[in-house]
Amino acid sequence: MTQPASRSVGHYQYEERDRAFLQERINEFEGQVRRRLSGELSEEEFKPLRLMNGVYLQLHAYMLRVAIPYGVLDSRQLHKLADVAAKYDRNYGHFTTRQNIQFNWIALKDVPTILRELAEVDMHAIQTSGNCIRNVTSDEFAGAAKDELMDPRIHAEIVRQWSTLHPEFTFLPRKFKIAISGSPEDRVAARFHDIGLLARPSENGPLFRLFVGGGLGRTPVVGQELFDSVKEEDLIATLEAVLRVYNAFGRRDNLYKARIKILVQTIGLEAFRKAVEEELARMDRAAYRLTPEHVAQIRARFALPDLKAPADASDVLEQHKKADPAFARWVASNTHPHQDEGHICAVISLKTPGDIPGDVTSEQMHGLADLAERHSFGEVRVTHLQNLVFGHVRKDQLHELWQGLKALGLAAPNVGLISDIVSCPGLDYCNLANARSLPLAQKLGARFGDAALQAEIGALSIHMSGCINACGHHHVGNIGLLGVDKRGAETYQILLGGDAGENAAIGGILGPSFAEDEAVDAVARIVEFYLGQRQKGETFSAMLKRCGLKAFKEVAYETV
Amino acid sequence: MKLFDLSGRKTLEAASPVPFAEWKDSQQGTAISLPQDVEVEELRPYLSSLTLIVLEFPVFRDGRAFTQARSLREYEGYKGEIRASGHLLPDQAIHLRRCGFDSVALSEDANVKDWEEQLGRYQFYYQNTAVSPV
Structure with missing residues (x-):
């Protein structure tokens, strides 16, 4: 090889x-x-x-x-x-x-x-499941986003290595998920992880804001801030301390009460913090110190992209947009500003309306790999919203990339819009599910497939889970859908008002569940109500706050 | 029961362990066993008179004893033998050794070869532990 x-x-x-x-x-x-x-x-x-x-x-x-x-x-x-x-x-x-x-x-x-x-290509399946520390997640625009404070991937790799076959934390009460971001915009749902880390630089090196005990699933909980500023050298020691407290005291008698969020809720944040601080006080800190040398070693194994673009790259992009309105629409929804003036981040939607969210064929993967080689230093990122990102695309070459994506059937201009639906695999694949989620996601995608309508609606997220284990993160969708079994029939509950980011919130349940087609109609009425009643620039969550869940409920159940 | 040496300690304690709750009253002998829900701090006053602490695994998935063993080594400075007992798999050999266990009590029909093979498997580990630095 x-x-x-x-x-x-x-x-x-x-x-x-x-x-x-x-x-x-x-x-x-x-x-x-x-x-x-x-x-x-x-x-x-x-x-x-x-x-x-x-x-x-x-x-x-x-x-x-x-x-x-x-x-x-x-x-x-x-x-x-x-x-x-x-x-x-x-x-x-x-x-x-x-x-x-x-x-x-x-x-x-x-x-x-x-x-x-x-x-052969340095990939594996280690700790992608089981009651251990899972694969660490990060910001899809890491090392590229204009709003970024520091690249979180070096420390994500350090955490990955530290957690790999950890001798003490491989037989935990339950799974343990860690996410890390380096942007003030929380793009990793840090407050919905067992541990969420928000990294920022300081005069004396990186600092980490640490949230603990967040999560979705049967008991959705917004994570709480355990420490405001963990120093880089204490990062591993602090993770060790949190995990030790969890391993010793997390419940093991009930699968559904075994996550760290339940422990933190039960004993309270203060008591939990005290226990972690006691561990830290007793710990041989030298043995767990994350040294600058170690960080430098890991950093040296990351290559940086050589960001060279012609001086007129931005102008060329503007010309391409003017000449091609369909391209302009795609740029409006599917790109994110880059640190470098001549570059841009491109988001590739895996939510082509009517298709299964997150699915990619073998031919599409080969095609994407070739496009990444040509347009993004061979690098592709997967987002926690089940899309892909090319991190560093030259602005003057974005149109060419878009044409390549169109040829692969992957140019849906809907990122962040209503048909960019997050969904679990549901009852079609999963033996935990109560209901299928993919057909409903497909129907909703098709219902709102019209690009002009989506653009008019603007930013609005739909998240869909086939059961209360919440793999589709239905609690944090502006509109959440949850499959429930109602006397043997697959039905769907609607939740409104969820948010995974800085204004983390868990959606409220609207009322009794709907049959599949009724659910599609109810969502359509909710969206129509939003379009009709919103004030200028008002987001869905803001209007929900202003009008109240009850107003939306009346609309949703109007003809049922 | 046969004893398997994890840490190369060579001479393993032959005495039968007494449950800690009983031993505390009499303090006869130097070998105890400890259930997973007792914090090892409770042993602190007695550690100097103990030569064997047996940590119990009611089921192999219950990993609390890993933290108990590490606490004994790292926080309490216990130098005597730590033994794992109960439902354990050879797949856990390295975890046990790296958390400070010296031995494991196996059933007579256990396949010792699996345990030996597992101990020699990895050439390095990604994390420091207080008892077995990288």
């Missing part, structure tokens, strides 16, 4: 010892599969072991969830994912809200082989 001559832009470049480590992890898993097949391991014993390596048993088949650390892929990795999809799955993959990719139709016997193929 050939290695790229230079370091990867955007993610940590593996060294030989990382590759040797992956091989050993695969050998270990292969042995576990063998022991399961020979009966040496019971299914009860095998289950946590396979989950820790990303293998789920779904409704119809095994599912393999592959880690994409902090959501950054390079083009050779994306080509490889396309190959895996074609060879071992049904020719597509599904990008998740945790910035990973899932293959839904995998045979267990193929898993070790797939893992070896992935390891």
Whole structure:
């Protein structure tokens, strides 16, 4: 296999010892599969072991969830994912809200082989599931966004390495999710993670604001600030301390009360903080100190893009927009300002109205990898809203990229708009779900498919989960949809007013659930009401606050 | 029961452990066993007279004893033997050793080869631990 001559832009470049480590992890898993097949391991014993390596048993088949650390892929990795999809799955993959990719139709016997193929491009499935520290997520515009304070990916990689096969925290009460952002705009839902970190620079090095105990699922909770300013050198020690308190005191008698949010709620933030501070006081701090040398070593394995653009790049983009209104509409919704004047971030919608949110075919993946090679230093990011980002596109070449995306059927101009629907796989795939989520997401996408209508509605998020485990994050959608079983029928509850960002809020339940088509109509009436009643520039959440849930409820249940 | 040596301690304690709650009253012998819901701080006054602490795993998924072992080593400075007992898998050998366990009590029919193979698997680890630095 050939290695790229230079370091990867955007993610940590593996060294030989990382590759040797992956091989050993695969050998270990292969042995576990063998022991399961020979009966040496019971299914009860095998289950946590396979989950820790990303293998789920779904409704119809095994599912393999592959880690994409902090959501950054390079083009050779994306080509490889396309190959895996074609060879071992049904020719597509599904990008998740945790910035990973899932293959839904995998045979267990193929898993070790797939893992070896992935390891050829430094990819793995370590800790994408199970009651351990999961793959760390980050800001999709990291290292590129104009509003960024510091690039969070170096520390995301440090946390990834620290959490990998951690000897003490691999058999936790429940799963543990960490997200890290370096922007004042919280694009990682930091307050909805077990630990959310907001990084910022200071005269004396990076500082981290640490939120604890947030989460969605059955008991949605907004995370609370544990520490305002954790110093870089204390980052690992602080994570250790939080995890120790959780591992020792988190509930293990009830699966649904085992997340850290329940522990923090039960003993209260002050008592929790006191326990963490006691750990920190007793800890051998030198052993856990994150040294500047270590940070520099990790940083050195990230390559920076060489951002050179012609002086007239912005002008050329303006000309392209003027000449092509469809392109202009796409630019308006699907781009984000870049730190460099001649560059821009492009968001590729995986929500083509009528298609399954987050799904990409093998051919599309190959095409995207080629486009990334040409237009974004070979770098592709996965967003927690199930879209993709090219981080560093020259403005004068954006039109060319758009044409390439159109040819792949991936140029929907709807990012952040109503048809940019976040959804879990639902009952079509998942054995936890009460209802299908994909058909409803598809119907809603089609209902609001018209680009002009979407542009008129403006920023509005719909999130859809097939059950209360909330993988589609329905609590934080401006409009949330939740599949519920009503005497054997699949029905849908509507929630309004959720927000995942700086103004974190959990949506309120509107009332009794709807049948599938009724739910589509009810959402349509809610949106119509918003369009008719909103004041100039008023967001959906702002109007909801002004008019109250009751007004929306009356509209939603009007003809039912 | 057969004992498996995780840490290369060589001489493992042969005495039968007494449950801590009982031992506290009599303080006879130097070997105790501790359930997962007792904080190891409670052992502090007695540590110098103990040579074996057995930490229990009611089920292998319950990882509290990993934190107990690390606390004993790192916070309490306990130098005697720490043993794992109960429902354990060879897949946990490295976790146990790196958290400060010296030995594991296996059933007579346990496959020791799996445990040995697991101990030698990785050439390095990504994180420091107080008892086994990188």
